[in-house]
Amino acid sequence: MNNLRFVMVGHVDHGKSTLIGRLLYDTESLPPDKMEEIRTASQEQGRDVEFAYVMDHLAEERARNITIDTAQTFFRTPRREYVIIDAPGHKEFLKNMITGASQAEAAVLIVDAAEGVREQTQRHAFMIDMLGLEQLIVVVNKMDQVGYEQKRFEQVKSDLNSFLGKVNLKPTYVIPISAKNGENVSNRSDNMPWYTGVTFLEGLDSFVNLPSSLEKPLRFPVQLVHEIAGEKVLMGRVEAGRLRRGGEIVFLPSGKKAKVKNILEFGTKGKEEASAGESAGIVLDQALPVGRGEVGADPGQEPPSADRFAASVFWMSPAPFRMGEKILLRIATEEVPAEIEAIAERMDSSTLEILERDASVLNDTEAGEVTIRTARPVVVESFYKTKELGRFVLVRRNDVVAGGIIAHSVRRS
Ligand code: GDP
Numbered sequence: 001m002n003n004l005r006f007v008m009v010g011h012v013d014h015g016k017s018t019l020i021g022r023l024l025y026d027t028e029s030l031p032p033d034k035m036e037e038i039r040t041a042s043q044e045q046g047r048d049v050e051f052a053y054v055m056d057h058l059a060e061e062r063a064r065n066i067t068i069d070t071a072q073t074f075f076r077t078p079r080r081e082y083v084i085i086d087a088p089g090h091k092e093f094l095k096n097m098i099t100g101a102s103q104a105e106a107a108v109l110i111v112d113a114a115e116g117v118r119e120q121t122q123r124h125a126f127m128i129d130m131l132g133l134e135q136l137i138v139v140v141n142k143m144d145q146v147g148y149e150q151k152r153f154e155q156v157k158s159d160l161n162s163f164l165g166k167v168n169l170k171p172t173y174v175i176p177i178s179a180k181n182g183e184n185v186s187n188r189s190d191n192m193p194w195y196t197g198v199t200f201l202e203g204l205d206s207f208v209n210l211p212s213s214l215e216k217p218l219r220f221p222v223q224l225v226h227e228i229a230g231e232k233v234l235m236g237r238v239e240a241g242r243l244r245r246g247g248e249i250v251f252l253p254s255g256k257k258a259k260v261k262n263i264l265e266f267g268t269k270g271k272e273e274a275s276a277g278e279s280a281g282i283v284l285d286q287a288l289p290v291g292r293g294e295v296g297a298d299p300g301q302e303p304p305s306a307d308r309f310a311a312s313v314f315w316m317s318p319a320p321f322r323m324g325e326k327i328l329l330r331i332a333t334e335e336v337p338a339e340i341e342a343i344a345e346r347m348d349s350s351t352l353e354i355l356e357r358d359a360s361v362l363n364d365t366e367a368g369e370v371t372i373r374t375a376r377p378v379v380v381e382s383f384y385k386t387k388e389l390g391r392f393v394l395v396r397r398n399d400v401v402a403g404g405i406i407a408h409s410v411r412r413s
Helices: 016-026 032-043 051-063 090-098 119-130 150-166 200-205
Strands: 004-010 072-076 081-085 106-112 136-141 173-176 220-228 231-237 242-244 248-252 256-264 273-275 279-284 295-297 305-315 327-331 334-348 354-359 366-379 391-396 399-406
Touching (some): 016 051, 016 072, 016 136, 016 200, 032 051, 119 305, 136 150
Parallel strands (some): 106 136
Antiparallel strands (some): 242 273, 248 256, 248 295, 256 279, 305 399
């Protein structure tokens, strides 16, 4: 059974930790002593359960590697297992998503019913859209604090929809909940009889796993070239599709072609196939001048390469970008000197307001529709076709200062 990975984002204090704590409790995914602690507290009259506190506590334990040893949180429903990807802020979220540290298939955006849509809510929505996460649940939390009023829920929903409409993002569900009291999270609420839609967990359970990269054309970015027993071995990770022994392979951007003579496997004579997600070392039937950064593909299914391409970037350094600055582009296994040649639009990522056209700076948290020029051709495949190849980071003096994706206009028609 496949698990489903999702990111949870929202303005600070809107109830992220509380909802995570509630989910773990309702699905009995917390350590037994924590379950007991919460049970006792909720049985005592007038004592509030602070799920956020439980989460802080778990985070501490996690940091000390005692009970949970990864930066991800798991829970399970009868349908499947879920992985919640921690995203303490928008920068971490974007960095993780762009560098591929966390491949989310769905997103949850949390909004406080009383406070409504805030700046960070909008910035997160912008990123969810930019990263093409189409399975989205919006939860309007703390309904208990607004008297479970349908009118207030509809107001927040309509504010949010008018923003999401600008980026063409449609939430799959918008659900009124109280994370604290556990209403409409896994159990329905008697306090909101006017809401007849799915609970949060029913919503998640209805989501699907995204098509596997196995079914896509081969993409094998070369990481290293080694010489083993007099033979040249190209090492890397198969990002999409399959490598086959005996199959033809073409490398981009050079366009050099060869046959895969063998796929090495330690302690054996080699293997027939290596597929998406696997690391592989291959030997070709002829020596090609192919090195790190080139991408192996199936002939006839080559990705495009260019030394100039359009991209959406998100600037995330306190020190602004100024036109003419030297930067490095890191994309798949390639790293190449680059410059931003034009900034067609400079945008506030929270309001989506276009601040300037044909701009010459990008400030912290601003998004830009840009043209990037590289010192030599690189493989530039659309993020929407192959996520692993279509995202990149920009590096300035060893510091990751921006994340981006190839050829995506924020205002999709
Ligand atoms: P985070 O910053 O998004 O992780 O927010 P927290 O989960 O830490 O919640 C911030 C505050 O809101 C805490 O004091 C929570 O107890 C409170 N809170 C969260 N969810 C609810 C809710 O559904 N109802 C009420 N009344 N308070 C809530």
